[in-house]
Amino acid sequence: xxxxxxxxxxxxxxxxxxxxxxxxxxxxxxxxxNARYIAEGLLTLGHIAILAHDGAEALRRATxxxxxxxxxxxMLPGQIDGLHxxxxxxxxxxxxxxxxxxxxxxxxxxxxxxxxxxxxxxxKPFAFSELAARLEALVRRSRTGNEVTVLQxxxxxxxxxxxxxxxxxxxxxxxxREFRLLAYLMLHPDQALTRTMLLEAVWDYRFDxxxxxxxxxxxxxxxxxxxxxxxxxxxxxxxxxxxxxTQQHYTHAA
Numbered sequence: 001x002x003x004x005x006x007x008x009x010x011x012x013x014x015x016x017x018x019x020x021x022x023x024x025x026x027x028x029x030x031x032x033x034n035a036r037y038i039a040e041g042l043l044t045l046g047h048i049a050i051l052a053h054d055g056a057e058a059l060r061r062a063t064x065x066x067x068x069x070x071x072x073x074x075m076l077p078g079q080i081d082g083l084h085x086x087x088x089x090x091x092x093x094x095x096x097x098x099x100x101x102x103x104x105x106x107x108x109x110x111x112x113x114x115x116x117x118x119x120x121x122x123x124k125p126f127a128f129s130e131l132a133a134r135l136e137a138l139v140r141r142s143r144t145g146n147e148v149t150v151l152q153x154x155x156x157x158x159x160x161x162x163x164x165x166x167x168x169x170x171x172x173x174x175x176x177r178e179f180r181l182l183a184y185l186m187l188h189p190d191q192a193l194t195r196t197m198l199l200e201a202v203w204d205y206r207f208d209x210x211x212x213x214x215x216x217x218x219x220x221x222x223x224x225x226x227x228x229x230x231x232x233x234x235x236x237x238x239x240x241x242x243x244x245x246t247q248q249h250y251t252h253a254a
Contacts, residue, residue: 055080
């Protein structure tokens with residue numbers, strides 16, 4: 001088990017300022033402290049981290065959703081372990097980069113992980129800086145050069161590489177959390193996104209904190225996106241959540 005108290009939490013470093021595109025990461029780890037430690041580090045770097053704590057949920061999400069990279073613990077509770085998930089993914093033709101994370105450090109165990117379809121193998125305990133560097137290498141190798149790096153809706157654009165937002169000729173300054181929130185909204189245009197979905201994808205919350213956190217962040221983001229004489233794009237769906245859309249029939253709250 002990784003003792004997160006013995007490994008410094010991710011701190012601002014040159015890695016955090018590199019202009020890398022945002023990743024959608026699935027973190028499969030049954031130890032909730034370890035999972036949160038990894039997710040917080042990824043969020044610090046500006047990426048989206050989704051957690052799965054058991055084999056069944058992990059298998060479902062790994063095979064039914066699109067990911068830029070998966071961090072996979074070898075030993076999971078229940079009948080589905082990490083190697084089973086790997087075998088299934090590769091049998092289905094899924095080529096998502098997978099970094100196997102395990103306390104099993106013997107050579108034959110590392111070989112098993114790689115032969116099962118893992119792209120890299122990192123043993124616990126580990127430094128987050130090494131984990132981040134290995135993930136970056138995996139994602140870089142998996143890129144074809146045709147991936148989308150700029151998201152566009154009407155006159156709003158978000159450059160995922162330069163981390164820059166612009167509406168028309170107007171540059172928009174975003175804080176890291178606002179950038180992740182806008183990226184998630186733009187990756188799901190014209191879709192109703194509930195507060196639960198936003199809490200999980202942008203804040204890595206697996207529960208509702210019963211605060212107005214999202215309302216406040218949405219309000220701040222909306223004030224930056226909607227200038228004078230500009231059509232509203234970020235809409236409130238009363239009783240449901242929020243939606244980024246050019247359609248004007250949605251309810252718009254100031």
